[in-house]
Amino acid sequence: MSKRHDFVRPDFDRARRKGVPEVILAEGKTVAHALRVTQIFLEQNGRAILSRVSPELEARLRNDLGDDVELEWYASARAAVLYREGVEPPAVGGRVGILTAGTSDIPAAEEAAMLCREMGCEVYSGFDMGVAGLHRLFGPLRQMLDEHQVDVLIIAAGMDGALPSVVSGLSDVPVIGLPTPVGYGLGGEGIAALYSMLQTCAPGMAVVNIGNGIGAGAMAGLIANRAAKARKGSG
Amino acid sequence: MSKRHDFVRPDFDRARRKGVPEVILAEGKTVAHALRVTQIFLEQNGRAILSRVSPELEARLRNDLGDDVELEWYASARAAVLYREGVEPPAVGGRVGILTAGTSDIPAAEEAAMLCREMGCEVYSGFDMGVAGLHRLFGPLRQMLDEHQVDVLIIAAGMDGALPSVVSGLSDVPVIGLPTPVGYGLGGEGIAALYSMLQTCAPGMAVVNIGNGIGAGAMAGLIANRAAKARKGSG
Amino acid sequence: MSKRHDFVRPDFDRARRKGVPEVILAEGKTVAHALRVTQIFLEQNGRAILSRVSPELEARLRNDLGDDVELEWYASARAAVLYREGVEPPAVGGRVGILTAGTSDIPAAEEAAMLCREMGCEVYSGFDMGVAGLHRLFGPLRQMLDEHQVDVLIIAAGMDGALPSVVSGLSDVPVIGLPTPVGYGLGGEGIAALYSMLQTCAPGMAVVNIGNGIGAGAMAGLIANRAAKARKGSG
Amino acid sequence: MSKRHDFVRPDFDRARRKGVPEVILAEGKTVAHALRVTQIFLEQNGRAILSRVSPELEARLRNDLGDDVELEWYASARAAVLYREGVEPPAVGGRVGILTAGTSDIPAAEEAAMLCREMGCEVYSGFDMGVAGLHRLFGPLRQMLDEHQVDVLIIAAGMDGALPSVVSGLSDVPVIGLPTPVGYGLGGEGIAALYSMLQTCAPGMAVVNIGNGIGAGAMAGLIANRAAKARKGSG
């Protein structure tokens, strides 16, 4: 077991098979290992997507990958998307709306937004809409539903986790509750938010685990793109 | 230890000392025992308050206590208030507003309302205001705050427990979150509601334990009556 | 608070506003109360949907509502749908696939199926596909994906909750994990199933609370109908 | 989503709308971000309140804000209040008593005291009154109740959380239990304290989450100021 030169088996084919591209979780990998997997993906698919990128890895991604690689950096989420020259992002056309209850919920929301974009969706977002001042919510929500006609909503919230239930009660599209690891004391670290979303009184919502922006993005992207393909007559 | 004729030591003096009358928790007592404690309170104080009354005890309270005892029955809460003839309820003048998220939250809310009334408060209430249809909330809430000028709000909610946070964000009076044992699966039996209230983003709320209508009522009554006494120049 | 003749405030308008019809949760209501709410819905909307129906209420629904009311009975879920004569079920055209890991998961799955049908979806289902004998899974799953071209999958599982992750890894449509209250000892009553689904390695899945067939059905119905409307050019 | 110049939306209006000023939670913000929000508040309202201030931020607050800004520093709580020259603190007149069980509970208590003062209350406090030596409690408590006539009590306790129940049994004013993250092993980090307060036998107490001094202060300030305004004839 001590020689494992080839135990890395990236799932290059996932985007085609699942409709969701593989995301390289940088957390828990050495910088060298993460870089190498990134290069393999760039060679194989022309694109590499990384989440939870450390500052050290960020620097290496910016400097070490050559001039023909373009980096898109998501600062709050600490996520990176890299494209080899000439490779085009997809454009499927699903429409995803993303709202956060507070500013601390933005990293998870941005992770979801990043993945939705890489799945070819249009993303509309609004921040800091929490229930402590509901008057800030109604305008942006109606705009998303009526003007942008989003196919699905992701609502990111920590603490009391009340916003997704409120939004779900006001919307006619499927809602994905994205609890964030925000909070303290009993029910902290997103536990209260997750519990509250699981107990929602407003039907039409499902949830992902705490801080799982990638999971929320994948689910939303699949929902929205299914509708988009149908709009184009190919669904 | 087998002879305990006199181990019952009711706290007749609590109403005077604490400002909150003692409530006889009938649950867990035999019907005979509960009846006897009721009679002692009627003799001593002219009033007895009982919560969690079984149908069998209810029948005995209605029939066995003599013609000079008047019963007020709170059906949802299964609570009873009994007065000996000639004894008057107090009238302190605190103003308490009580809202529930759903119809299942009414028993806990009514228990709180009963105790507030017995502490001499005026009680204003509204039911089924949950976040699954927020449009039902705004009217009754504004009426309580602006017209009735309540000193404190009790918000009873199970399931997602989102309503108290929403209300607290819209109000300028202290809010008491009263989680109710409503819900199922993970976070059920009121756990999610309690957690969510403890994590509220809206400052100005404190909570009692799940289903503790008596505790919510006592806290609200003390708050409201303190303001009422000050209004009368005696606080 | 003791007189509450009119505290029932059914949300007749939910189907139009949310795209999800209101379901009367019979559990926790008296038979008389449930019957009355049923009649109000039949009068107002021509349709009433009930979940968690007791045998006693079932008998009353069958006998007391008059000849012009037709009952559809879902035995495993103990759910009922009633139509006034001349009222037609909707037909939107979303396509929902539902699989269960074991036979004990059928009640939750059927509750979801019932709601999807009442939202106008076509429902395809298969039971007892659990991971203890995976060979039983592949055929029915491929048929759902390739032949019926479902827009979304609901996977109901208790115990180890492993099936939804397995299916999500094999599918390119959004998957809703529906944990069921099946299991014993540590992680019993569906806790292990829910935890396992929240930790899924296969992106493209979101979950509802344990036993929440209604919630899973509502989410699936919204997803599928959005695609269906787009197929018809109205989404 | 990568450009978010204006996602900071401070709630300047909260003090007027809610009666509770907004507190800037410095924890989790960069020093630069916290400084900028502080400046915005100073410009807009003439006052900024910060909690959980790091030593680095403390130094910047002391040095970088100009001579016309005065800093009040709460060392135990690591909280700061800043006033622009000429701006006066409010004086509403609510009377709040604060007691702690041990010395480790002082930071949470001081956070609460700070907010009460900024809401215009008079604050009376006493430390290290725990149940391991009850004889230390009675004098300071009677002085608060009888001499200072406080409108409300905040009792901060970790470990066994027994003090709030003891005090509530001896008082006729509303009590706010403030559990602190003090303790170890099973029930540590304030869990036992919170549980014990939620289970109090002494009616007339409500609680906030573990370590939530701001929440306890906001609740107490609203209660006390309501009584104070009534004393002045304006409640």
Added chain:
Amino acid sequence: MSKRHDFVRPDFDRARRKGVPEVILAEGKTVAHALRVTQIFLEQNGRAILSRVSPELEARLRNDLGDDVELEWYASARAAVLYREGVEPPAVGGRVGILTAGTSDIPAAEEAAMLCREMGCEVYSGFDMGVAGLHRLFGPLRQMLDEHQVDVLIIAAGMDGALPSVVSGLSDVPVIGLPTPVGYGLGGEGIAALYSMLQTCAPGMAVVNIGNGIGAGAMAGLIANRAAKARKGSG
């Protein structure tokens, strides 16, 4: 395995070896089985001690065991002690004090008292001393400590579990905290009481599990009898 005529292996020798007699836990045994084990103990040791006795078993114990067997019945605890004629209870002389916070804690306290008596201790008890009215505590406690000079205290409490910490802070003898399964909502069924006792600020207390009156009695009996034997010069 289907024939197990002799799998019952009572530990007749425990009283001698451990200093604690074996107690037959009737709960979970059939009436016939419990009766038979009782008879075996009566024959072997001249004494049988049973806890958690059902009404049906109580009747059989009163009627079926012959005239030469005397029954002592502990009604609150539903415990029974039976002696064959001529057998004398032991008299070792340990002195045990037992206090309860409320009346609901009496069954557990009485179970402990019963076992202490059967270990030959003198037992002094007082009920309903809870922290909601501390003034009731001081007299009985001082009498136990100063007049009866108890060697050890058992303090039974459910709900907030605050009494044992208060008593331990006032006493110079070892204290055994006996949490009782009293309470509701979060921390209910004695969880909060146990947690609070484990977190006590007052050194000199150890605890047993919730409702374990037998365990508390055994521990107290061993402590008190060790001192008693030393007083007699035999320890």
Added chain:
Amino acid sequence: MSKRHDFVRPDFDRARRKGVPEVILAEGKTVAHALRVTQIFLEQNGRAILSRVSPELEARLRNDLGDDVELEWYASARAAVLYREGVEPPAVGGRVGILTAGTSDIPAAEEAAMLCREMGCEVYSGFDMGVAGLHRLFGPLRQMLDEHQVDVLIIAAGMDGALPSVVSGLSDVPVIGLPTPVGYGLGGEGIAALYSMLQTCAPGMAVVNIGNGIGAGAMAGLIANRAAKARKGSG
């Protein structure tokens, strides 16, 4: 609240009132604060006892307190006892036996031993007796019980927490279970050990919280000294 020159209120009198000397918990105090409290105790009582001492504080205790102060250092427990010249440790004569299951349990055991010694007890100890090799247990245990005739046993164990139950089944003295924060995964950090001790099948054991060596020592010291005083005719 910002000036608190005198909020330190050490309980100098505890040793006399409770029979247990106050222990200064250094953890969570600054080195300066801990040193000052140490000096106050040395001046007032001639002795100071500190637990959870950091290396930095240890150095200061060794160097800064003057030549007339003698330090006894407990390396595993990181505890310190300091005596002013001429002050004599007490000698009451209680006999305490202490066993550990593994070597990781020694710090908690040594903390308990230190306090017992400072309460004037004789302490007998043995380490690494765990149930993975029971043959190592029997000799040392019999020696403690028969030769040293200990009045009480403290059994420290983490992981499975099985040793205290095994020992309690073999002993006729009271046993104090001292769970230690040793273990990993589910039930780690001493949770499994504490649970297992609370569920012991062997009557005559009570427990303290995880890692609470001071609490175990205080309880054991009180038990043993009560017997010792009785042996001397003064109990």
Added chain:
Amino acid sequence: MSKRHDFVRPDFDRARRKGVPEVILAEGKTVAHALRVTQIFLEQNGRAILSRVSPELEARLRNDLGDDVELEWYASARAAVLYREGVEPPAVGGRVGILTAGTSDIPAAEEAAMLCREMGCEVYSGFDMGVAGLHRLFGPLRQMLDEHQVDVLIIAAGMDGALPSVVSGLSDVPVIGLPTPVGYGLGGEGIAALYSMLQTCAPGMAVVNIGNGIGAGAMAGLIANRAAKARKGSG
């Protein structure tokens, strides 16, 4: 979904494919349904194995299945094995030892024993060996290991769950810990037993879930039969 005539899909082939026969879990099935599945197994395989059999189903199994079906009844486990005339039980020759800590652990142990027998193992068992009186353990254990030379041990224990660790420390065969749902208060219902087994200090043990006698039996049967086949030269 309302017609499901053929959703029962028993896994007749499991015994051959897995080496473990399928066990019909009667709990949660109607008597009629369980009977029908039993008959299908008898027809198909000549044998049917049922666990958790209700008294009503037991009566039907005894009376309704015809004269050519023989029933073996396991009273403690409430399990049944039925054979059609002429069908022989297997005889593979694995050797399994089963011990219980108390008499309450016998049902789970017997369930395991039953399945091992039906897998063709020889089973040796001993009851009531708990750690409260270890002297009862050594003899039967040595006999199992040295005389019967068991290939594997199942140790069933509730409460403190200490026995499996003790036995594993004394044995050189693999040990399966079978926690049983025995216990009360904190860590009750087998939680403490499971936690303690998971934390065992004695390597060479693995566990199944609480009360899962079938799972323990299947694991033990596979282990023992693998050795038995090797002894016969066919492994």
Added chain:
Amino acid sequence: MSKRHDFVRPDFDRARRKGVPEVILAEGKTVAHALRVTQIFLEQNGRAILSRVSPELEARLRNDLGDDVELEWYASARAAVLYREGVEPPAVGGRVGILTAGTSDIPAAEEAAMLCREMGCEVYSGFDMGVAGLHRLFGPLRQMLDEHQVDVLIIAAGMDGALPSVVSGLSDVPVIGLPTPVGYGLGGEGIAALYSMLQTCAPGMAVVNIGNGIGAGAMAGLIANRAAKARKGSG
């Protein structure tokens, strides 16, 4: 207690008595202490096995033990095996298969593999077989079962923990579920994986605690070697 020169009591005899060699857990020991215990084992048994080795200790093991000591280093597990010259590893012949769901599960798997090898087993392994892409599983699994004819399987998985159930359903050898501390949010750190394995629908699996590679290896080694000895006619 302050002098403990000889409290280290390594169990040199365990390999003979238990069939499992003692593993030195380096975590929690000082480098000096770990080195000394290593030397004692090398002198006594000619072999030393260490787990959870820090980089600092690794360097010392490589440099300080002399030329006649050979080191085998397991990089992922950070485990070390050292042999004195001339000492031969055992060769019993048990056959163990080890699979992991993801790459993060490799450290725990390698720890198990190391111990199995040191018990004299042949080990076959495969990585990254998770349920998110089941097609990668079937080939390696069939090869292990049919070609290598393993006696037992260890399946290491974190996150959803679904792989062990899937594998157990496809295998006829005993399976040991090894949950790993991989995952986040609710059910993170391996909790969901452990719960899911305890709830497996596929009989023939038992589990060890989270991350307990040593425990899984010991159990597997005992199972496989028992079969191997029987194959050689010595079991």
